[in-house]
Amino acid sequence: MFRQLKKNLVATLIAALALGQVAPAFADPADTLPDMGTSAGSTLSIGQEMQMGDFYVRQLRGSAPLINDPLLVQYINALGMRLVSHADSVKTPFHFFLINNDEINAFAFFGGNVVLHSALFRYADNESQLASVMAHEISHVTQRHLARAMEDQKRSAPLTWVGALGSILLAMASPQAGMAALTGTLAGTRQGMISFTQQNEQEADRIGIQVLQRAGFDPQAMPSFLEKLLDQARYSTRPPEILLTHPLPESRLADARNRANQMRPVVVQSSADFYFAKARALGMYNSGRNQLTSDLLDQWSKGNVRQQHAAQYGRALQAMEASKYDEARKTLQPLLSAEPNNAWYLDLATDIDLGQKRANDA
Structure with a gap:
């Protein structure tokens, strides 16, 4: 198992380092990322996004501590698809995954793939709060934040993959610690590739809160969940992991609260x-x-x-x-x-x- 883990990690790094390069003619198409062209090229096509998403899903399935509990997987996918059905600009199928991780976090990557950490179940007081996190991630996908900023990030990509290399070296000494580090690095990479500027985060909040309301959830759940995160960051020596990949200035909370206040108040019972x-x-x-x-x-x-x-x-x-x-x-x-x-x-x-x-x- 340890040998397979190292193999998966190395494959992930090699593919990542190949980003933006032409795949060798002898490479297996299932194990290589699409040619992204030069840094002066255009943004990824939908087909390229889906191909990259499929690659990352294979790595995720092979290495990450995915929860394959049929009931939980069915629940998060049903909840996710309820939200997607009320989203605009949906260009790819969506898939939702659950990782056994005690840190509060979620991330989306190419091809309509959204990953939730199991700790979100502990932290969400109600279904609308859990749905607000998912609506935010869905909106990152529909707005193609990752693809839109790919070109700008190519110049800094080598620094990102140094972190992945460090995780691989750590895995050779401690498989569990190395896998945790790599999972965090790749989550941060996919999210970090869009720099998570305040504009991107607020756009995902703005569109996500609309999706939340259309799907029949309480729009106030988004600012209430963000406020919980800020409170934990204020009164804890260690902020929630989600704030490391999703910066949360006071202005973002204020903007989300203002938008929710403009919507019709609703009383929503969790299912x-x-x-x-x-x-x-x-x-x-x-x-x-x-x-x-x-x-x-x-x-x-x-x-x-x-x-x-x-x-x-x-x-x-x-x-x-x-x-x-x-x-x-x-x-x-x-x-x-x-x-x-x-x-x-x-x-x-x-x-x-x-x-x-x-x-x-x-």
Whole structure:
């Protein structure tokens, strides 16, 4: 596995360094980036963007800690496509990925690909806040910020790839640390290639907030989420990672708040799927923050019906993760009896049965 990791990392760097060069005639088209021409050339075509996006997706699948949980993947893609259906200037198919990462971040890259960190489930108070992050990233894609600034960034690209090389060297000594560093470098590279000027960020906010409203979410969720990030940056010695790749001056928050205030106020309830997805992400991909998860489930148990059901589901999930299969089954059974076709319940019931069987066989 370590050897394959190094191979993937080296392949990524070689392809990255080849950016802007003509691919050799003997190269496998599936493993090479398209010819971008010289720095004086025109912006990428849509076809080139999609080809580059496909390449990066292969590297992502081969090396990054992707979460392939079918329920979570289905949820974020359904949420993402709901937003995309209300966006303008959509020129590529969209795909949404979830990475098991405890840092709050998200990024978009070529070909309509959007990556979310699992920590966003912990940090988003409601579905509209999670959707606001996705709408922002979708807007970076539809406005082609990455392609529009590609030419300007080619001159500084060698410095960027030095960071990737450092990550590869680190991976040879520590695969886990190296992969984390490379994931961060590439995320920062794809986002950093557009320099994340205030203009680009505010444009993504402005268009994203329109998409958010059209899709039926609360437009106030965008400034409220940005304010949470700023508060954490103010009162923490270490700012959220998302602020390193998405600069957030006070003017950006003020602009987002002003635009949201101009829109019709709405009351939006988070879907049941949001609460189930959040409970699942916290229960299975939350880096040992068990007390935080328990506190949230206690809070939900006193909330609305959707929150109460998600709290009970979350407790059953916690019991299953702790190999307390009888307790997990007992906690889940009332929910399953009431909704026998609920995919979240059925999946957990299957996991409990499989875990119990493995325990008995052992």
